[in-house]
Amino acid sequence: MLTLRFLGEIEVARGGEGLVLPPSKKTRALLAYLVVTGRPHRRERLCSLLWDIPDDPRGALRWSLSKLRALVDEPGEHRIVADRETVAFDGAEAHVDLLAIGTQLAEGVEAASTQELEESARAFRGEFLEGLELTHFHDFYAWCVAEREEARILHVKILDTLVERLSPQPEDALPHARTLVHVDPFNESARATLVRLLAAAGRPREAEQQYQAGSRLFEELGSESSGELLDAWQSLREPSATASRRGPAVTAAAAPMAPHAPGDAGLEPDRLDAPAGAPPTALVGRHAERARLIAALSEAEARRRGRVILLTGEPGVGKTRLLAELIAAARQRGGTVLDGCAYEAESGRPYGPWIDALRRLPPVSVGETIGTDLAPLLPELAKETKAQHSRDRLFGAVVDLIAARAHSAAPVLLALDDVQWCDDASAELLHYVARMNRHRPVLVALAARDGELPDNAPMLRVLRGLRRDRLLDELSLGPLSRDETEQLVQEVAPNVDGDRVFAESAGNPLFALEVARSLTYRHDDVPQTLSELVRDRIDRLPPTAGDVLRWGAVLGQTFSARRLTEMTPIDLDGLMSALETLERHALLSEVGNGGEPGGTYAFAHDLVRRVVYAELSEPRRRLMHWRIAKALHDLEDADEDIAADIAHHAALAGEASMAARACVSAGHRCLRVFANTEAYALARRGMRYAEQLCEPERVKLLLELTQISFAARRPPRLGEAARTIEDLAERALDHGCLEHARLGFHVLSYLRWERGDWSDAQRHTMRAELVSRSADEKEQVVAMAEAARCLAVLERDLGQAEALLLEAGALSERAGVEPVAIPDAMGMLRLHQGQPEEAAELFQHARTLARRDGDRMGEFQALEHLVMLELQRERCADACALSEELVTIGDKLREGSEAPFARALSALSHYAMGEEEARANLEQALEALEHADAKHRLAYALTRAADIDLRRGNAELARTRAAEALDVAGLLGRPSEIALAHVALARAASALSDHEGVKRHLDELGHERLGGVSAHVRRAVETLLAEDGAVRSKREVRGA
Amino acid sequence: MEHVVVERVFDEPVDFDEVQALEDRNAWCLELHRIRFLRTYFSSDRRRMICVYEAPDAESVRLANRQAGMPFERVWTASIHEPSE
Secondary structure (H helix, E strand, O other): OEEEEOEOOOEEEEOOEEOOOOOOHHHHHHHHHHHHHOOOEEHHHHHHHHOOOOOOHHHHHHHHHHHHHHHHOEOOEOOEEEOOOEEEEOOOOEEEHHHHHHHHOOOOOOOOOHHHHHHHHHHOOOOEOOOOOOOOOHHHHHHHHHHHHHHHHHHHHHHHHHHHHHOOOHHHHHHHHHHHHHHOOOOHHHHHHHHHHHHHOOOHHHHHHHHHHHHHHHHHHOOOOOOHHHHHHHHHHHHHHHHHHHOOOOOOOOOOOOOOOOOOOOOOHHHOOOOOOOOOOOOOOOHHHHHHHHHHHHHHHHHOOOEEEEEEEOOOOOHHHHHHHHHHHHHHOOOEEEEEEOOHHHOOOOOHHHHHHHHOOOHHHOOHHHHHHHOOOOHHHOOOOOOOOOHHHHHHHHHHHHHHHHHHOOOEEEEEEOHHHOOHHHHHHHHHHHHHOOOOOEEEEEEEEOOOHHHOHHHHHHHHHHHHOOOEEEEEOOOOOHHHHHHHHHHHOOOOOHHHHHHHHOOOHHHHHHHHHHHHHOOOOOOOOHHHHHHHHHOOOOHHHHHHHHHHHHHOOEEEHHHHHHHOOOOHHHHHHHHHHHHHOOOEEEOOOOOOOOOEEEEOOHHHHHHHHHHOOHHHHHHHHHHHHHHHHHOOOOOHHHHHHHHHHHHHOOOHHHHHHHHHHHHHHHHHOOOHHHHHHHHHHHHHHHOOOOOOHHHHHHHHHHHHHHHHOOOOOHHHHHHHHHHHHHHHHHOOOHHHHHHHHHHHHHHHHOOOOOOOHHHHHHHHHHHHOOOOHHHHHHHHHHHHHHHHHHOOOHHHHHHHHHHHHHHHHHHOOOOOHHHHHHHHHHHHOOOHHHHHHHHHHHHHHHHHHOOHHHHHHHHHHHHHHHHHOOOHHHHHHHHHHHHHHHHHOOOOOHHHHHHHHHHHHHHHOOOOOHHHHHHHHHHHHHHHOOHHHHHHHHHHHHHHHHHOOOHHHHHHHHHHHHHHHHHHOOHHHHHHHHHHHHHHHHHOOOHHHHHHHHHHHHHOOHHHOOHHHHHHHHHHHHHHHHHHHHHHHHHO | OEEEEEEEEOOOOOOHHHHHHHHHHOHHHHHHOOOEEEEEEEOOOOOEEEEEEEEOOHHHHHHHHHHHOOOOOEEEEEOOOOOOO
16 A cells, blocks of 8 residues: 655655655655645646746656656556646545545544544654745745645644543653644643643653743743743642652742753863862763763764764753763864854854854864855855855855865764754754765764753754664763762762762752752751752852853853953953852853953853843843843944844843844844744744834834745735735835835735745835935826836836835825826736736726826827737727727827827727728738837737738738747847747647647747746647647547 | 937927936836937037937837936937948
């Protein structure tokens, strides 16, 4: 039986055995589309869905289908059912995960048995078509995103029901509750349930981690909390306090934790306070784990085989310490080390850990070419300012750099700590680097908190991919043994009671050290939780050291001494002595100077920072964040790089305006480094801040943020998105913010025309500037409308034309003018889009306006468009009547091609009615058009005449006319006229049995980029191609 | 490409720079139509002007001139005959 799985990465299996999928993503996407939609699709539709390329999309489709046949067809059983017109997938007897769930739950989730729900839940291996969204193919992308969202909603519903039904058995409910939090991270109620279940299952420490992770998430999002999570946590605190006497429950303050939490960098015993004796330097315990890491490094080096190793464990268990051992070993062998750390608050700083890791390499190791390509991350390496950048080049440069180091200074160790906070862009780069270096001596070592890893979907996806590629080894760190704990604390505080420390800490090294430290000055009443232990120690610090610690906690997990002096009222001497004290007390450690005078410091563990931060009163916290945000904002070298920091501090200071503006800057930076997920997240965050502001600032920022959001991710519901933007643009106009209104209209028009390709938006805006500069409002409106008409006539930049018209339309009401060019040009755009009814109404309206203004030329143009529309709709009698009126107006316009064109249209209308005498008039009018040298009008008239000639059986004449039309249209470069001339030529050749000629013109049409042509022209081409296909089939059948 | 001649007549004497400014403002429109300005003959009474462009056809020049709000009497395609040596 054939099994197709789409929930997660695509998998196809036959008889339970996985099949190798075609490497082309488009081919896989095609399979998914055919199977999931479950109906036949026209070939043209599939081509436009996935092969929006000028050269031979049908050929590409055929190629893909041949690959799919090889995959899913069996002898005597054809699943890909295709004819000349359509393609379908025959899904009988095949198992498709998504469809099977639909059948199983047809009566609704509530009606299904628990067993059925569990089966369905198991089918979700990841999101729908994971990694296959193909963002450049807008129709496919929109379909994929919509299906994905539907699948996600169903998944949430299944999990929700399961968790509810299984909650009396917490161990059974837990896996589903965890998945639910991962799939629906912003669901506070789901997080609260998980916390309750963890507590009920006797896992208070994990419950606390989940509570803290959730609180930080909601605070960072600035979303209103229903209080459910806090309630769940508080209701557990009493029982957990008793539990903590048995085990090391890390009870934090009840208030939600700071969103800006540092990593567990630097839990190194040698940095801890040593009341007696020399500080310990040796690693305690972890012999097997260390040996395994070193062996992995040796193996990577000896067998030139890239590996990834993931260290997991709870906070404070010593992951960072082990990574440090591995780093030291790699350095000792003369290898290359790239080490970085992800930070929780740095989601708005794409590639953060990579930037840190790359900066730590000696500059000589980065060649000039690689340096240029790395410039989006490391601007200091840019040699050429105008170099073209792309994400592929950036990723390629990182791989090249690692390959070069693997050649000259092997082995290469890439050590990334705290990847549970890794941003999406970094995760993708990590995946790419790991896959591209599988045949090089490269070891990637990652460390993560297992409790928080499920919250990071991009990282989970990468880990799943690495697991599937069999590149990943996993190593879980448990607690130290009783003897090891004793040894650890004996080295720090020789006289404390080792048994007691182990009993209190349950072998968590961080906790054990804090207990030991506390026991050196207390004998009874040792605080029961890690937080209380740390707080107790901080309370004993001198006042200035306490201040420095507080400012540091507000600044972040690492901070430079220079920045502290810039931001805080503490003087330099006081600061330096405070830093020394804090280092001595192992609360801070210097982590290299990072090019900063005075050095850079990090908290010994993020828990220390969280405790300090939680102790600050809310008003004080806000004030401190405000001060930092303002100082950063006022920095002379403030640029987009620190915009994410400004947004973070401004948000926590309650400075919505500054935060929203910083989100705009940071969002633009993310777009420039191809970090779309981060840009999107920043835009959404910025919008929440902007919503709190007063008009007009609110509407201006919302428009800027919407532009970033759409550039980063195409909105799945275009209609809704268009309405939102239109409303914002109108409001911007109401407030007189013309620049922003214009931005809104541009975004809107691009939604319609360019489908989210904003790269040229700036150029277009400049063009609009040119049109509207130095004129009063009425003139501006007219100029914009005329400019739009010019673009519409030329079939160029139609998105820009629509933007101009939208803006001109909105302004015209205010200025009390209504230029005829607005409805006329809008009519042309609607006609182009294939909406003739709407176009007819607009042309009619344009004609009325022109008459009102006594604008003869305007009237002529509107009427001419009406006649052309009627001819296109084959309403020849109406065309005849209207063209008579057109001739009358044309005769009054003394110069130009209007009079001959009016006569040509009139003659065409009559000729189409079958009036033979009209032919002489037509010839006369065509000659006059030629004399007036109006090539576009001439090409139009010639092609229409050729159509009529053909219908009347005069193929030779048709061919002559169409050939002339093609020459003329070619000189002007008008896509629609060129395509129509080819259609007429192909039909004429066919009538004359000139098969070679038919083929030649069909080839031209195949190669012609049909993207720019009008909807009715596209239809004419498609009809011709379909007819040709049918003829060929018949011929083949006859031949057979 | 054709050489296209535009004849303009003004009721009142005009300032050359003003006409030029009007045309400059619509330079993008000329560019879209693939029109290239070649030269202008401006009468000494400042009432007449002949402009010569290079363009795909005369109609493109008409459209662009109308768009720019530049008055014109006639627009025609011309061939150029230089005196033989």
